[in-house]
Amino acid sequence: MKLLSVIVVTLSIAACGSSGKKLSEGQYRVAKGDTLTQIARKHGQSVRSLMSMNNISNPNRIHVGQVLKVQGGTAGSAGTVASSGPLPNAGSSTVQQPAPAKASSVAAPRNINLVWPANGTSRRGTTTSTTQGVYVAAARGTPVRAAAAGEVAYAGDGLRGYGNMLLIRHDANFLTVYAHNERLLVKQGTRVKQGQEIATMGSTGTNAVQLYFELRYNGKPVDALRYLPKK
Template sequence: MLDTTKMIKRLACASLLAVLAACGSAPVAPGFYRVERGDTLSKIARSNRQAVQSIVRWNNLANPDSIEVGQVLRVAPPGGAASTSGAVRSNGSASASATPRAAPVESAPSAAPAPTISLVWPADGTVFRRFDGGNSKGIDISAAAGTPVIAAAPGTVVYAGNGLRGYGNLLILKHNGEYLTAYAHNRLLLVKEGESVNRGEKIAEMGDTDTDRVMLHFELRYQGRSIDPSRALPPR
């Protein structure tokens, strides 16, 4: 029990998967906020004296009701531009003298970016489920048991184990300060935590641990938030 608890805490502190509650996070730049357990967009907006609509616009949020633990949100106008909601006094009321200004064209670091990481396919097989940002946080590939699973990019193994419910035998690779890839449901893990791996190196064998079919569930995460791996993979 003690080893499992330590393993889950280590996952959470590293912000490896948004499905875990963060017990500690790297600091974010001024004007940004990292989502914590129990947060809602309206709560974050009130805490930062901004309009919900402004935060939605600054972060290109398609669904304001769907934010994830560990997600980094812009909570201040880009470039120091005034919020279109007007200046806010200490009592929370809008200042009548404040003149809203149109904000410039904005880009949101927390919105799913065009990936600047180049990946190779982590396994041969048939993609039977694709990323949708909701029920599917990655892509699912089916093939025969024992099919080689390879590192999609060079990196370091930051997790190797089966302590995360629903993922079976899981590997997580860290590629730089912003990107992680996850490889779930393996029958055999061939690398250990702390090891460096090369692109295309065999790291596991496909299996059906904690699932009802042989498959590889593959995720790509940017700043702790899941994004579509297909955007960084070559066409098939």
């Protein structure tokens, strides 16, 4: 049975006031414009697991102000996303931007031991939303490897701009993103070891053969180059 069917239809959300109660860890309040796909992605879990946690039978029936149980992360509130912003547009032109956008190098409160997810020429993202991530360019088919041990939280091509993408959850806080793959070699729910081949490099969702890699802490992107070994 297919582990995940990505929902691409926009939810029709009825307006209603939020309760105003402070949310606890593992809760999220639905904001205007939210979809289950977006909420699941922000918290590094599948739509199916989100529906199961909240006894939701119809993914199109959620409403503004509704409090959902979510996997890890910090509480959200109506109109805001406290645990993370949406994943950035990971697409990139073959022409490199002339200079990186100005953005501070963000560190996580604690460390994680990573290995490089692929061999190749690396560069930092050049847009405001990708400066914490890393692009690795190499030949098509180059192995893409898990930067740390963990469980595959998402495997698919349902997010525009990412092509064939994997999300791997390493613990309650850390998540890594692997986008633009040619082939995905693991499925959602698979436990992977550090350095295990999980995909092959490609150009899905972009026009250059490259891997877009990102490290997130509680859903928020942090500077991946701080945690990757020096080349």
